[in-house]
Amino acid sequence: MALQEPVLTQRIPTPPFGDPADRKLIRHEQYVASGGYAALRKAMEHEPKEIIETVKISELRGRGGAGFPAGLKWSFLPPQDGEPRYLAINADESEPGTFKDRLLIDFDPHLLLEGIAICMHACQLDTAYIYIRGEYHHQAKVLEQAIAEAYDNKIFGPGTIMGKVNDRDPRCFVHRGAGAYICGEETGLLESLEGKRGWPRIKPPFPAVAGAFGRPTIINNVETLAAVVPIIMRGPDWFKSMGVKRPEGAPPTAPASYGPKLYGVSGHVNRPGVYEEELGIRLGDLIENYCGGMLNGKKFKAAVPGGISMGVLGTDQYDAVLDFEVGRKYACLGLGTAGVIVMDEDTDMVAMARNIARFFSHESCGQCTPCREGSGWIYKTLCRIEQGDGTTRDLDMLLELAGSMGAMPGTTICGLADGTNWAVRTILNKFWDEFESRVAKSSSVALPVLTH
Amino acid sequence: MAWIVKNSAEMTIERREEPYLDDQMKKELEAEVLPRFPTRQAATLPVLHAIQEKHNWLPYQALEETADFLGLKPSDVLDTATFYEEFFLQPKGRYLIQVCQSISCELRNHDALLEGISRKLGIQPGQTTTDGKFTLMTVECLGSCGTAPCALVQGRLHEDVRFEDFEKALDSLPHEDGRPDTPASERA
Numbered sequence: 001m002a003l004q005e006p007v008l009t010q011r012i013p014t015p016p017f018g019d020p021a022d023r024k025l026i027r028h029e030q031y032v033a034s035g036g037y038a039a040l041r042k043a044m045e046h047e048p049k050e051i052i053e054t055v056k057i058s059e060l061r062g063r064g065g066a067g068f069p070a071g072l073k074w075s076f077l078p079p080q081d082g083e084p085r086y087l088a089i090n091a092d093e094s095e096p097g098t099f100k101d102r103l104l105i106d107f108d109p110h111l112l113l114e115g116i117a118i119c120m121h122a123c124q125l126d127t128a129y130i131y132i133r134g135e136y137h138h139q140a141k142v143l144e145q146a147i148a149e150a151y152d153n154k155i156f157g158p159g160t161i162m163g164k165v166n167d168r169d170p171r172c173f174v175h176r177g178a179g180a181y182i183c184g185e186e187t188g189l190l191e192s193l194e195g196k197r198g199w200p201r202i203k204p205p206f207p208a209v210a211g212a213f214g215r216p217t218i219i220n221n222v223e224t225l226a227a228v229v230p231i232i233m234r235g236p237d238w239f240k241s242m243g244v245k246r247p248e249g250a251p252p253t254a255p256a257s258y259g260p261k262l263y264g265v266s267g268h269v270n271r272p273g274v275y276e277e278e279l280g281i282r283l284g285d286l287i288e289n290y291c292g293g294m295l296n297g298k299k300f301k302a303a304v305p306g307g308i309s310m311g312v313l314g315t316d317q318y319d320a321v322l323d324f325e326v327g328r329k330y331a332c333l334g335l336g337t338a339g340v341i342v343m344d345e346d347t348d349m350v351a352m353a354r355n356i357a358r359f360f361s362h363e364s365c366g367q368c369t370p371c372r373e374g375s376g377w378i379y380k381t382l383c384r385i386e387q388g389d390g391t392t393r394d395l396d397m398l399l400e401l402a403g404s405m406g407a408m409p410g411t412t413i414c415g416l417a418d419g420t421n422w423a424v425r426t427i428l429n430k431f432w433d434e435f436e437s438r439v440a441k442s443s444s445v446a447l448p449v450l451t452h
Numbered sequence: 453m454a455w456i457v458k459n460s461a462e463m464t465i466e467r468r469e470e471p472y473l474d475d476q477m478k479k480e481l482e483a484e485v486l487p488r489f490p491t492r493q494a495a496t497l498p499v500l501h502a503i504q505e506k507h508n509w510l511p512y513q514a515l516e517e518t519a520d521f522l523g524l525k526p527s528d529v530l531d532t533a534t535f536y537e538e539f540f541l542q543p544k545g546r547y548l549i550q551v552c553q554s555i556s557c558e559l560r561n562h563d564a565l566l567e568g569i570s571r572k573l574g575i576q577p578g579q580t581t582t583d584g585k586f587t588l589m590t591v592e593c594l595g596s597c598g599t600a601p602c603a604l605v606q607g608r609l610h611e612d613v614r615f616e617d618f619e620k621a622l623d624s625l626p627h628e629d630g631r632p633d634t635p636a637s638e639r640a
């Protein structure tokens with residue numbers, strides 16, 4: 001199994017199909033010359049409902065972290081009622097290890113805009129906001145320029161090839177965040193878009209029913225919308241010829257992993273970068289065939305499968321298949337963003353856990369006590385262990401603390417705390433001996449805790 | 453840590469005659485940005501970005517002007533502004549250096565970079581050089597993990613950074629960059 005031709009990276013030279021040194025920004029003219037906006041024209045020949053159906057059949061799953069089927073999400077929208085309806089594109093990309101959306105925006109922004117336009121038609125959404133993280137200064141400018149080109153060429157604005165969408169002229173804007181990871185959480189994003197603190201909302205209501213400004217809103221990741229373009233152009237069957245099928249005998253409702261995927265690899269490999277492959281590549285193949293093997297010929301120790309929220313794969317999971325089943329099969333949270341972080345034999349897992357805990361503690365929005373207090377507590381405990389002052393009891397405490405926080409244990413509003421939970425627990429469980437030997441060497445004497 | 457509340461009971465707000473959010477900016481924002489949203493509040497982030505772009509930070513007076521412009525309470529704008537790490541409610545140096553400290557950068561030796569910068573400028577993360585030229589900060593993942601370690605200098609990304617090259621880049625930055633000067637008395 002290997003990708004036969006580049007799909008999302010069709011215009012972005014990427015090994016093995018092209019040389020990254022040849023990458024350049026594709027402007028509107030080149031985009032159209034290489035077949036761009038044909039999928040939008042094709043989509044316009046079909047009823048919105050048919051497009052949603054096509055995306056549903058393709059079983060395209062969200063590329064932003066949660067893997068929710070895109071077509072299904074789109075079908076949750078209530079019927080039109082004459083009032084505005086929104087599309088929010090999630091370009092917040094702040095999960096450590098994740099840098100794939102940036103590649104698409106850097107070089108092929110019109111692919112995203114075409115996906116946006118198709119989604120607006122399919123779901124009858126009149127206004128699109130691309131919520132991009134504040135640190136992506138350059139990328140925001142690239143998008144502004146591409147959007148201006150799209151207005152000039154009648155993709156958005158009055159009298160466009162889309163005509164009226166939801167009885168309005170379709171519009172698309174860039175909206176810059178200002179440095180807060182939590183604004184990548186979809187309802188945090190909406191709050192931020194509304195000009196407030198990015199505090200995630202309690203769900204339900206779900207955004208499809210009451211999202212931005214209290215109106216129906218679809219939120220999709222950059223890569224998800226980019227993937228809609230080839231699906232419309234070449235059909236769901238072609239899309240499903242890639243990836244991993246549903247296991248034999250599984251019910252049709254069981255999720256499968258179809259299509260191409262961008263894998264961003266960082267850490268201890270010779271050639272880190274974003275690579276496109278069919279869903280379901282083996283971790284070892286990704287490292288050896290794409291990334292030129294482990295840095296300095298060192299041995300593999302651990303890898304994060306998809307952004308640090310997902311936890312880690314252990315030393316014996318080098319053969320893990322990176323599809324949406326990775327969580328269930330290899331005791332981690334899931335595929336996430338497919339931002340793979342590779343660690344070699346010299347990596348100090350206590351230090352890694354400390355780094356990750358600091359991230360979550362720093363980025364917690366503070367609404368839920370288990371997340372706000374728990375992450376800080378975990379971070380401080382890990383610092384202490386790293387400095388050689390930990391105790392065995394600390395390890396149990398870490399597991400207990402981590403296990404108690406998250407939307408899945410039902411103690412928090414959003415999934416950030418689940419990220420903390422899974423990251424800390426999987427590192428601890430899979431590298432228990434390392435943690436244990438660290439606390440065993442500890443010089444400190446455990447004092448009874450009198451007050452706290 | 454957006455939830456840490458700052459003591460504002462004894463704070464006095466410094467004011468100046470000239471507005472930070474001037475008529476020209478208001479006109480442009482009114483024409484370009486406000487029609488994008490069904491509410492005026494939604495323009496909060498774009499307005500704050502615009503002011504910070506021009507003045508390099510967000511004085512309290514500017515927050516009040518923003519509130520006034522958008523028909524909000526000053527506390528609404530303060531509430532929003534304090535949440536976001538990129539909004540500076542205190543003056544910062546002319547060039548902001550943001551060094552990534554997240555995991556992929558730590559794996560690729562961001563320590564050496566950070567230490568080098570810190571030693572060269574004689575400041576710790578969070579501080580500004582006495583001449584007001586540089587502010588150094590550590591930040592979380594910059595979305596450039598494949599080319600770690602990395603840092604932003606005044607919004608410009610430097611990838612795969614070795615300290616020696618970075619040092620040269622810093623040295624080549626002019627002190628004057630056309631922005632109005634931050635009076636010495638206002639520097640952190």
Ligand SMILES: Cc1cc2nc3c(=O)[nH]c(=O)nc-3n(C[C@H](O)[C@H](O)[C@H](O)COP(=O)(O)O)c2cc1C
Pocket residue numbers: 061062063064065066067068070090091092093094095181182183184185186187219220221222224225414415416
């Ligand atoms: C704490 C947190 C941060 C998130 N950050 C992002 C992000 O930066 N980009 C993104 O696309 N999705 C992010 N998500 C997932 C979104 O909530 C949402 O599921 C996604 O944008 C939906 O798009 P998709 O279905 O196309 O993947 C985050 C989720 C959580 C809980």
Ligand code: SF4
Pocket residue numbers: 182199200363364365366367368369371372412413414415416417
């Ligand atoms: S889980 Fe954490 S980040 Fe999410 S809403 Fe609660 S406090 Fe905020």
Ligand code: FES
Pocket residue numbers: 096097098552553554555556557558592593594595596597600602
């Ligand atoms: S970890 Fe430093 S850029 Fe992502």
